[in-house]
Amino acid sequence: MQRVYFDNAATTPISDAVIEAMVPVLKQHYGNPSSIHAEGRSVRTLLESARRVVAQQIGASTADVFFTSGGTESNNMAIKCAVRDLGVQRIISSPMEHHCGLHTIESLEKYQGVEVVLLPVDALGRINLNELEQALQAGQGKKTLVSLMHANNEIGTMIDLEAVSALCSQYNALFHTDTVQTIGHFPINVNQTKINFLSGAAHKFHGPKGVGFIYINPDSPIKPLIDGGAQERNMRGGTENVYGIVGLAKALELASNELEARSNHILDLRDYMRAQLQTQFPDIQFNGDLDGLCLYTVLSVSFPPGPKNELLLLSLDIAGISASGGSACSSGAEKGSHVLEAIGADPARKSIRFSFSHYNTREEVDFVVKQLEQILAPKKVSVPA
Numbered sequence: 001m002q003r004v005y006f007d008n009a010a011t012t013p014i015s016d017a018v019i020e021a022m023v024p025v026l027k028q029h030y031g032n033p034s035s036i037h038a039e040g041r042s043v044r045t046l047l048e049s050a051r052r053v054v055a056q057q058i059g060a061s062t063a064d065v066f067f068t069s070g071g072t073e074s075n076n077m078a079i080k081c082a083v084r085d086l087g088v089q090r091i092i093s094s095p096m097e098h099h100c101g102l103h104t105i106e107s108l109e110k111y112q113g114v115e116v117v118l119l120p121v122d123a124l125g126r127i128n129l130n131e132l133e134q135a136l137q138a139g140q141g142k143k144t145l146v147s148l149m150h151a152n153n154e155i156g157t158m159i160d161l162e163a164v165s166a167l168c169s170q171y172n173a174l175f176h177t178d179t180v181q182t183i184g185h186f187p188i189n190v191n192q193t194k195i196n197f198l199s200g201a202a203h204k205f206h207g208p209k210g211v212g213f214i215y216i217n218p219d220s221p222i223k224p225l226i227d228g229g230a231q232e233r234n235m236r237g238g239t240e241n242v243y244g245i246v247g248l249a250k251a252l253e254l255a256s257n258e259l260e261a262r263s264n265h266i267l268d269l270r271d272y273m274r275a276q277l278q279t280q281f282p283d284i285q286f287n288g289d290l291d292g293l294c295l296y297t298v299l300s301v302s303f304p305p306g307p308k309n310e311l312l313l314l315s316l317d318i319a320g321i322s323a324s325g326g327s328a329c330s331s332g333a334e335k336g337s338h339v340l341e342a343i344g345a346d347p348a349r350k351s352i353r354f355s356f357s358h359y360n361t362r363e364e365v366d367f368v369v370k371q372l373e374q375i376l377a378p379k380k381v382s383v384p385a
Contacts, residue, residue, distance in 0.1 A: 003320040004364040008204075009153050009181060009298055009355035010324055014247070015206040021250040022208065025243035033240055034231060043242050050249035057256045058198070059189035060215050066232045067245050070212035071180040071201035072100040073225070077214055077236075078176045078197035079104045081222035082145045083114055088174065089142040090115040092135050094127055095342040096152050101178055102338070105147065115142065124289040125157035125343050129167065136171035144173040150182045154339040154353060155288035156298035158182070165193045174220060180204055180212075181295055184255030185263065196220040200252075202244065206357070207251030211244030262358040267296045269356050273365045274299060280369055281376070287343065287351055299354045302345065308376055309350035316352070319371040324353045 005013070025046060031039030033047045048062070055062045068074045079101065082088045091105050095118045108114040117135050119127045127148070136144065146168050151158040161177065168175040176197040179188060184205030190198060197220065201212035216222060216235075228237015255262070277284050287300035303309060313325050325337070340351055354368070 001320050002367065003322065004360075004367055005322045006354040006356065006360065006364070006368065007322045007324050008357040008360075009353060011203045011209065012206045012357050013359065014203075014208055015251065015254060017254060018207055018247045018251045022243045022247040025246050029242070033242060034229065046246055047240055047242055050245045053249040053253050054200075054213055057252050058183070058215060059191035061218075063233075064216055064218055066214050066216065066235045067240055067248075068212045068214055068236060069210055069241070070203075071098075071178065071199050074199035074201075074212050074214040075101045075176075075178055076104050077222075077225040078199065078216075079145065079147055080108065081225055082174055082176065082197070082220070083108055083112060085222040086145075086174065086220060087143045088114070088145045090117070090139055090144045091147055092117045092119065092132065092144060092173075093147045094119050094121055094149075096121055096125055096154075096157075096339045097147070097149055098153055098178060098180070099338075101147060101149070121157075121342055123343050124292070125152055125155050125287070125339070126289055126292070127159060129160070129163055132164065133167055133171075136167060136173055139171070139173075144171070145176060146173050147176040147178075149178040149180075150186075150188075151179075151295035151298075152288070152339060153181050153298075154337060155300040155343070156295035157289045158293040158295055160293060161188070161195075162193050165195060169194055181297070184252055185259070185295070185297060187256075187259065190215055190217070202248035202251055205251050205255045208244045208247040211241050211248050213248070258358070263296060265358050266356045266360070269360055269362065269365060270296055270299050272362055273354060273368070276365060276369045277301060277372075280373060285349070287340065287345060297356050299356075301352050301354060303350045303352065303376070305346075305348040306350075306376065312350050312375065313352060315375045316368075316371065319375065321368055321371060323368075324355075325351065 029043050031043040033044040051062050051065050055065045091114055093105055105116055109116045119131055121127055148159050165175055174196045177195055178199050180201045183200040196217045198215040203209040224235055226237045283304040285302040287302055288294055316323055
């Protein structure tokens, strides 16, 4: 049976070039990068070469890039250590953050008494910069961290990174941004836009799972979240996942070098699917700021109320289509989305997230639309003669 994969916001397939870069590390370069013998030194060289690649792609110094197990660890590290080590007493965020950020903030509020301000969002998922400024002004001298996703993983709405950065600088607030969905898909330069902490994960740009990184601005020195040895220049205990790190660097290098071609292809697919769905289905709607600042890899489709809605995601899977109802961390349970709740979406409608990569094609989009037509078509009732 034909299967098509439109769940790239959850994870992306590893590209062949990345696998090819990782295999020699798995087979030959088995030394511990902390060892001083030849095998260890050769692996240390690979590790630091990968760090240089990541640093170059985000405009950072190699001294400010640290490898982690992924976006969740990086976000936890940035937020928790900012409170513990930098005296943050107040966090400004939004109700649409990924759970690894939102739950971390809630934990700090509950157990450490950190003041939390969640900015309201409009029907498209946008924060209001004036409200952010008012929240910064109302801090009464408390050290503040602003923690906002660059792009929402469910509906794609993005913040204006430069505008938020400028407001944080103006009011002497720290700025953390989760760029898990945007690294490798948008150019980001921390040398041009001041960011204190930035998170990334390899498996969102065709690298391996279980590896990510955090950028830490040297003006915001924090201590390790994970204690142990002196790995990652005393910033993260634990032997480095070297083959994963090599894969991350190769994937990011490819994504950056092919950024224009990939983004043009994906944007064409997203707009094509949007147009096809609008043509074929009455009362179709889309979540997010599609015509404004929006992640081009995501199309969140809102289907009108109907008897087949509850099983729509399962029906798509049976038909050979991989999509999701929202974040991969919670969609398996088919619980209500906190993101859709935050934007005031109609709970009677069914939202499906289709997310794209440069491997997808228009033919695959046509297949999805055809299957949706068959799934959602009303059954014909035969009337006795």
